[in-house]
Amino acid sequence: MTREEFTIEGALGTPLFLPWVERHAARLGVGMRLRDSAPERLAVEFEGAPALLDAMEMGCLLGPIDAWVETVVRKRIPGA
Amino acid sequence: MSELGAMRDQWYPVAMTKQLTAQGRDTLLMGAPIRVFADDGGTPKVTDGAGRALPVIDRFGHVWTSLGQPEKDLFTIPEVDQPGRRLVDVGVCRVRCSPLRAVENFLDIAHFPFVHTDILGSEPHTEVERYEVEIRDDVDEVWATKVKFFQPQAAKSAEGGITTDYMYRVCAPTCSVLYKTCPPKPEEWDVIALFVQPLTETLCDVWPYMALYDDDAEMTDLIHFQQMIFVQDRSVLENQLPALLPLDPGREIPTRADMTSIAYRRWLKRHGFTYGAQLVAA
Amino acid sequence: MIESDAPVTLDDSGDTVPTDWTPAALSDDIPAASAAPGQLGAHDLAIWRSASGRIAAWADRCPHRGMRLSHGFVRGERLSCIYHGWGYGEGGRCVRIPAHPELAPPEAIRVPVFSAAEASGVIWVAEDAPDSPPPEFPGLAAFRSLQVAAAPEAVAAALGGTGTVIEATLAGLSVVALIQPLRDGAAGLHLLAPEDSDPAALDALSAAVEALRRRVEAAEEAAA
Numbered sequence A: 001m002t003r004e005e006f007t008i009e010g011a012l013g014t015p016l017f018l019p020w021v022e023r024h025a026a027r028l029g030v031g032m033r034l035r036d037s038a039p040e041r042l043a044v045e046f047e048g049a050p051a052l053l054d055a056m057e058m059g060c061l062l063g064p065i066d067a068w069v070e071t072v073v074r075k076r077i078p079g080a
Numbered sequence B: 001m002s003e004l005g006a007m008r009d010q011w012y013p014v015a016m017t018k019q020l021t022a023q024g025r026d027t028l029l030m031g032a033p034i035r036v037f038a039d040d041g042g043t044p045k046v047t048d049g050a051g052r053a054l055p056v057i058d059r060f061g062h063v064w065t066s067l068g069q070p071e072k073d074l075f076t077i078p079e080v081d082q083p084g085r086r087l088v089d090v091g092v093c094r095v096r097c098s099p100l101r102a103v104e105n106f107l108d109i110a111h112f113p114f115v116h117t118d119i120l121g122s123e124p125h126t127e128v129e130r131y132e133v134e135i136r137d138d139v140d141e142v143w144a145t146k147v148k149f150f151q152p153q154a155a156k157s158a159e160g161g162i163t164t165d166y167m168y169r170v171c172a173p174t175c176s177v178l179y180k181t182c183p184p185k186p187e188e189w190d191v192i193a194l195f196v197q198p199l200t201e202t203l204c205d206v207w208p209y210m211a212l213y214d215d216d217a218e219m220t221d222l223i224h225f226q227q228m229i230f231v232q233d234r235s236v237l238e239n240q241l242p243a244l245l246p247l248d249p250g251r252e253i254p255t256r257a258d259m260t261s262i263a264y265r266r267w268l269k270r271h272g273f274t275y276g277a278q279l280v281a282a
Numbered sequence C: 001m002i003e004s005d006a007p008v009t010l011d012d013s014g015d016t017v018p019t020d021w022t023p024a025a026l027s028d029d030i031p032a033a034s035a036a037p038g039q040l041g042a043h044d045l046a047i048w049r050s051a052s053g054r055i056a057a058w059a060d061r062c063p064h065r066g067m068r069l070s071h072g073f074v075r076g077e078r079l080s081c082i083y084h085g086w087g088y089g090e091g092g093r094c095v096r097i098p099a100h101p102e103l104a105p106p107e108a109i110r111v112p113v114f115s116a117a118e119a120s121g122v123i124w125v126a127e128d129a130p131d132s133p134p135p136e137f138p139g140l141a142a143f144r145s146l147q148v149a150a151a152p153e154a155v156a157a158a159l160g161g162t163g164t165v166i167e168a169t170l171a172g173l174s175v176v177a178l179i180q181p182l183r184d185g186a187a188g189l190h191l192l193a194p195e196d197s198d199p200a201a202l203d204a205l206s207a208a209v210e211a212l213r214r215r216v217e218a219a220e221e222a223a224a
Helices: A017-028 A050-062 B002-009 B099-106 B219-237 B256-271 C152-158 C199-223
Strands: A002-011 A031-038 A041-048 A068-076 B012-016 B025-029 B032-038 B044-048 B056-059 B062-065 B086-089 B093-095 B132-136 B141-151 B162-172 B175-181 B189-200 B203-212 C008-010 C016-018 C022-026 C034-040 C043-049 C055-059 C073-075 C078-080 C087-089 C093-096 C113-119 C122-126 C140-148 C165-170 C173-182 C186-194
Touching: A002 A050, A017 A031, A017 A041, A017 A050, A041 A050, A050 A068, A050 B256, B012 B025, B012 B032, B012 B189, B025 B189, B032 B062, B044 B056, B044 B062, B086 B219, B093 B219, B099 B175, B099 B189, B099 B203, B099 B219, B099 B256, B132 B256, B141 B256, B162 B256, B203 B219, C022 C034, C022 C043, C022 C140, C022 C173, C022 C186, C034 C073, C034 C122, C043 C113, C043 C122, C055 C122, C078 C093, C140 C173, C140 C199, C152 C173, C152 C186, C152 C199, C165 C199, C173 C199, C186 C199
Parallel strands: none
Antiparallel strands: A002 A041, A002 A068, A031 A041, B012 B062, B025 B032, B032 B044, B056 B062, B086 B203, B093 B203, B132 B141, B141 B162, B162 B175, B175 B189, B189 B203, C008 C016, C022 C122, C034 C043, C043 C055, C055 C113, C073 C078, C078 C087, C087 C093, C113 C122, C140 C186, C165 C173, C173 C186
């Protein structure tokens, strides 16, 4: 298990974006905790196998149609 | 015409130049009937359903046209002009799928062991190693580089398998070029392109095109090989749900091995290239 | 939700209620280690049999990139997608992602699963887990399946009955016809014949049911 903080930036100004991320994490069996949420920026902590965190990044990069994700920056949370 | 969106002003392949006749080829471009023919001087012409002349480019052995007014010239493939390469017009393969799905499949290596078994891949060599993907803003193209995959038989002359290197570029919404290890000339890349003509949102004509350093193979063998590969792909492409390419992956599970697919879909989304795409997960 | 074209039968009070099971295929048509497409109402199914003989009915769509699982391949007790080889086992759970061989796929990645059971050589499917097993027909054996380009009700009526299970006499044989609603106004007709029928009688039965199909389809076409 690896824990990482994802900083997702872009035009996320849709109320559907966060639920979309939550649903996708559930479909991957990835643990999720919201750190910070703003229209242009979302900080989320994910926990799961490294390949599943990669998959989480792939999903978020495309996201729902009414959001545009510019970047996903990942930071390892040590001690996990 | 509004549903064509930004794809209206792009270039699309609509015929093989050397197959053109005065009588011409009646075909479709994004639902619109068009005719492709050679005029009295042998020059390719394209007209729409009302007989109006459409813009024409004759390049890479194919005739290209557009329903709109393309701002940019058609992309180039500089390798095509290198001396010693054999240029192969493979012909046409009709596929009942979204033109965008045909391109996405071309960008995918993870299916080689299962769809092109013992040709482009084989079990247990199924792992997709990390590779790099970027959108090159200067040329507005998607590029995947440092792609490696085990190929059981790299060429007719090759004994046993080798790890083959690939690079992929998406240079138009329905066109992709791949560069792969060239066994007879290790310092060069073989070039294989996929030009897709969108007939409708769920039907396309695929025109593969190659520029190879291969002095030995018969031209018909090269053509048959590529056609066989594409027939194998077709059985997958015609059985994906939904028929349109989803731009929201909410009902899919893309992994790191799908990074080129994701970059391609992001690029389509950013440009509003949505003919053949599904906007909402379904 | 009950599909409007779901098969119906009569309950004790005489009201129409959905049957628990829908006939989807004959057991012999899906041998060990193979998969085939099927339907249940609006759902596309991948009906497959493991190497050891277990039958299963799953959603016909790989969760990875939407490829139909009915085109997949069976090894042992797993069904794998033909596109990228993702393998699924018990309960539709993903057990293998070949592009990432080190990854133990999480329980969350699953193919939606339907109920499937066999009785008298017929594969029955259901959306939920029915309380009772599908019906047995002692003395009868599954004979053949046909698709008819006509409404299920029209096929049932031509056989002199209504609903899903119809007892009829065809070519002098006492048979049971199972009617499956298919999409686009078509019907599946799964026929059971007496176990001890001789080959000539079965040939005659085949001819009779094909004639019935032609008749029903012609009537449907004339009405359209």
